Amino acid sequence: MEARGLRMPLLLLLVAVVVMAKVNHIQRWGGFKEKASSKKNINSTLHFFIQSYNNASNDTYLFRVQKLIQSQMQLSTGVEYLVTVKIGRTKCKKSEASNASCPLQSSKLKKSLICTSLIYTVPWVNYYQLWNNSCQDSKVHI
Template identity: 35%
Template structure:
């Protein structure tokens, strides 16, 4: 059975460790070509396509900017340009082999926030917002 003194000591040591560790580092620019960024972007677009009400699938045209924070995993905040493809949702195809619609181009500028926790084999889309790209 733990005494309140023991619990207080554990709390005090935990608090002191957090204070001494200092604040988390600010977000840093990340390499858009890194495997983790590419995998996270693909996951975000797969989620976007799943929840989208459009018939056609979208794919990444360009990763414009990526920032990474370390927060109990890697948190990526990325700006991505998506293009509408000729492939339909009900088709089971590799999205990368889907051609973009040239005759009816519809481009979206999206911001995705993805949390990746590799040691748990976990990836989550925390935020997703898209608007037509001019």
């Protein structure tokens, strides 16, 4: 069978693994570790997180990640990231094009949050899912 003919069965297998993992609460190996993860993977994961946050937020303005405070990962059927980030409200409105270089608010609209999130990813197929997220106002400079 040609490689092209294997594409659909492999995709179906991946979907089955992801669905079964979700149903069976995913077997974890070794727990969360604070170790250096691939910069590319963590950047992609944070990009997914901030897009998800902005899509779910009722705020008029976009937020962006200001600082990665902590990152832990564990292997399962994919990679689970437990991240704590500081995010800030930008001057760009949601109706405008999303731009990572939007400047942060510095006026009375300035707002920062500390968010802790659990994100499941299968990076080799560009699959991401936000499993849990909790954000609180940042009153303390971190």
